[in-house]
Every structure is written in structure tokens, then in C-alpha cells.
Amino acid sequence: MKKVLVIIPAYNEEEAIYSTVSKLKSSSEFDYVVINDGSTDGTKAILDQFNLNYLDLPINLGIGGAMQTGYKFALRNNYDFAIQLDADGQHDPTEISHLISEIQGSAYDMIIGSRFVEESSYKGSKTRRIGIYYFYYLLRILTGIKVTDPTSGYRIVNRKIINEFAKRYPVDYPEVEVIVDLTKKKYKIKEVKVEMKNRQGGVSSITPIKSIYYMFKVSFFSLIRRVF
Template identity: 70%
Template structure:
């Protein structure tokens, strides 16, 4: 058993899940668990047929519920570190070792794989970049921390934060909110450069309308969590 668990939340990822897991296993020997978040396509059938380790959620809980399930599993099994790796292939498993090295050698509580802390090949839409810049300044205002890629889900956390997230994790759009909460609790966060790929299949759940809802909701709850 490794002391690192890679958590792969998956919702309707039949086009990419097997490729994502295969790439992960080709790059390293870390333990992993797929959280099948109530998928309505053949994601579960692919996992079962290929005998891949997974937890099946009977209903869709969203990214927050899926990740909290993974964090609870990590805590129960005693892992020292947990990493989120998206099932759609956007996160490059080749960068996993850099995340692990950074948290083991740097005495940090969380390491974020960032597209912007250094120049990378990432080319996002203008709408997505506006949202990222907005949350950068929101976090800077609320915490004083400069997080260049606050919406990146490519993160590794240590045992203390695994415990925190197993007890509470936002239901949806958790990335920004937890950064504000961790800053309040004096946990340390650092960014390192990673590369992000285009989705290998499926479609993003973030539509323009949801983006507006996302910004309003996250801003409100981040403000509340900072004050309380």
C-alpha cells in the first residue's frame, strides 16, 4: 500500500475513464480509487469490467460529494496524502510526482497544480480566464494570499487536511471556498506549475449561466466562512 491515494471523481466519463486510469498506472504506482458519482452512462460498467478499484455512489452528489467520499476513504485507510485527478484527462499524470515531491519536501499542507504560476501551454476561454482572475482577487482580498489558479482541482493535501475535508467539504464548486477556509485555519498552500490538457471526452458541466451562479455562490459562502 502506498502512502499516497489518487482520488478520481467521475460522472458520465465513459469516453475517458479507462484512458485516464491507464495513463495514471503507466506513470506511477500510487494507489487510486475512482468515485463513480451516479453516472448514467457506462462508466460503472467499464470500471467493473476492467476490475478497476471504485466506489459507486447510487445518486449524483456533485464534485464536492464525490471528493468527500474519497477523502473519507483516504482517512479510513490511513493515507498520508491525497490527490485529486480529474477523470476527463485534463490533469496530466506525469505531473503527479512533482506534486508529491513538493508537499513532502516543502512542509506545506496543500500544493496546487497551477496553470498560471509560471507560463504554460494552457489556452482557456476568455470567460474562464475572467472567472479565474475574479477569484484570484477575491481570495487576495479575503485572505491576503496570492493564488494564481484558484479554480484548479489538481491538488495534493496532507493528512491533516484529509481529516478536515472528510468532516466537511462544500457540495459544489469547492475549490475557492476551501482556500478561504484553509487560510482562516492557518494551513499553508503553495502552487507549482503543471500542464493541463483538453478534455479527452464528455462535456464540461460549467455553462455560461452556471458560471454566473458559481461566482455569486462561491463569493457569498467565501465571505461568510471568512467572517464566521
Template identity: 50%
Template sequence: MPKIIVIVPAYNEEKTIDSVIYNIKKNKDVDILVVNDGSSDKTSLIAKNNGVIVIDLPFNLGIGGCMQTGYKYAYKNGYDIAIQIDADGQHDARFIDELIKPILNDEADLVIGSRYVAKTNYRGSYLRRTGSRFFTFLLKILTGYAIYDSTSGFRAANRKVIKYFSESYPQDYPEVEVIAKLSKMGFRMREIPVEMHERLGGQSSINFKRSIYYMVKVTLAILVNCMSRKEHQKA
């Protein structure tokens, strides 16, 4: 049987982390790693009281540094599959088996749980849906991959991707950028339909102003990745 770990990046999620851990344990017998990203609340204490592995970062690194920490741990400790589940309660652990199936069947290296590849009950904000459509179009044009929910943080990686992410991972808003990077490196990606929920607590850090910054920053990063791939091919 493959050795599987669920990585939960968490920053000030004391209201939701307990139920997120419970949801994972109820649906899948796997190791759980909570990477506490410099939280100032009781996130770390609650996670430890649930008997899971906890890494406490000394200060807030952001989602990129947080997830790379998790991938480094997964690679060092010999895990075959690493699953990302966010700590705000949006991701449903009932879909873990579906998420890892393409990896177990050697059909994909990275599998993304998608809200948009098939009809689901999730709606989300207009801003988020618009951003997803934009990045779907951009990635399709530049990489050839039609990824409909590129901003989804619910994803599973095999051993090869775990190794790559442990060595190289974007620090700021990484979800879309890593798709371009993996495409450049020849990794296989797939989406599967999943149901997602609204946040159980807390507030998203993505407002209108940050959304504009996010789209510009990620677009530039993807363009740089694709341009460097073309230059490499010419050489």
C-alpha cells in the first residue's frame, strides 16, 4: 500500500482546524501533517490535541513556504502521495479516494479536485469564477492544458511531484503557477470533479485589490515560465 500523508496549511484557523482534522480521520486512515504558519491563535494547540503531526513555523511564510515545508517533510519521510487540504473547511475529505485514484493507476502525477470540471453545488464569488476562467484560458493557450479550476488547493501529488515541490515551489499564490511549472517539466496532470463548501470560519485574504495583484503577478510568472521553456527548447 502507498504511504499517504495529508498536508494541512493553517494560519489562524482555530475555529475550523478541529473539524477539518475530524473530517479527514473519518474518511481516510492516513497520516496528517498540520503546518502551522506562524499562527497567533490556538491553531497549533488544537491540532496537537487531535494527535496529528504539527510543524510550527516561527513566523508567517505564506501558503508557498507553508506548503513547501509540508512537501519537504513528505519527501524526507518517504511518502508516496501527498494531499493538500486547506484548513478553512472548504475541502471535503470524502473525495480523497477519488483524488488519488489516477495516481494509483499511474495516469497522473498531480490530480486537482475541481469545482468547475463538472456541475457541482459550489458557486463561489463572481471574482473567483472570473479569475478561474481567465487562468483556464491563459494556461490552455500557453501550456496546452485545459485546467478549469487552477486555483483549487485540493490536490494530490505523487512521489515525483513531491520531490520536485520540495526543491522548487512558488512562494506567493502558487496554485496556478505550479501548473505551468509542471507542464514545463513534462508532468501529467488531471482534474476530477469534487464538491466544495463555503469557508467554515475566518475570512479570505483575497479582496478585490489583492485579486488584481494576484492575477497580474501570476500571469507574469506563467509568462516567464513559458518563455524560459521556449528559450530552453531553442537551445
């Protein structure tokens, strides 16, 4: 049986973290670790209260730093696969077995859970959809591959990618940039359909102004990764 680690990055997720971990534990027996990314609310208190598995970062490193911490943990503890599961409840833990079945025994190095590769119930805001379409076409230009849901964080990677991500992982907004980087290195990526929900608690840290910054920064660094 392959060893699987579910990595849950969490920053100020007191409203959703317990529910997210409870649903994960009730739907699978895979190991998990919450990366408490310098939360300033009651997230750490909840993790302690319910004796949940977590690593505590003393300062907020952002999603990239939190995930790289998880990948380093996975590498040191010899996990074969690592899965990102967002703490806000958007990702359905029952889909994990689907992601594992798609990557086990296959030639793929990363499987992305997509809301758009097939029709799903997810709608999302107009602004978010515009951003997703923008990055879809950016990836087509830079890599030649089709990724319908390039901003999806619901992903599983094999040990080769765990090793890559433990060494280097973008600090923030990493989803698109890592696709460019992995494609350049000839790793194989595939999308499969998953169902996702709206955020189950808390507030997204991505404001309209940050969205513009996000698109500019990701575009710039993706281009750099592709060229150099």
C-alpha cells in the first residue's frame, strides 16, 4: 500500500478547519498534517483542543511556504504521494480516492482536480472565472497544454514531484507557475473531474486589487520559468 499524505495549509481558518479535518478523517484513513501558517485567530487553539495533527509556523509564509513545509515533511517521512486539501472546505475529501486511483500505476506525475474538465455543479464568481480563463490561455501559449482549471489547488503529486517541491516552491500564488515549471521539465500532468464547493467559512484573502497583482505576478514569473 502506497503511503499518502494529505497536506492542509491553513491561515485564519477557525470557522472551517475542524469541519474540514473531520470530514477527511471520516472519509479516508490517509495520514494528514495541517500547516498552521502563522494564524492570528483561533485556528491553533482549535487544532490543540481537538488534538489534530499539525505543524505550526511562527509567522505567515503564505500558501507557497505552507505547502513547501508540507512537502518537506512528506519527503522526510517517505510518503509516495502528497495531496493538497484546502482548509476552507472547498475541496471534497471523498474525491481523494479518485485522485489516488488516477495517479497510481500511471505515467502521470501530477493529477489536478478540475471543476471544468467536465461539467460540474461549481459556478463561482464571474471575476474568478475570468481569471481562470486567462490562465488557461496563458498556459496554452507558454506550454502548449490544456489545463481547464489552472488555479485549482486540489492536486496529488508523486514522490518525484514531492522532491521537486521540497527543494523549491513559489512563495505565493503557486498553482499556475508550477505547471509551467513542471511542463518545462517534461513531467506529465493530467486533469480529472472533481466537485468543489464554495468556501465553508472565513473570508478569502484575495481582494480585487490582489487579483490584479496576482494575474500580473503569475504571468511574469510563469514567463520567466518558461524562458529560463
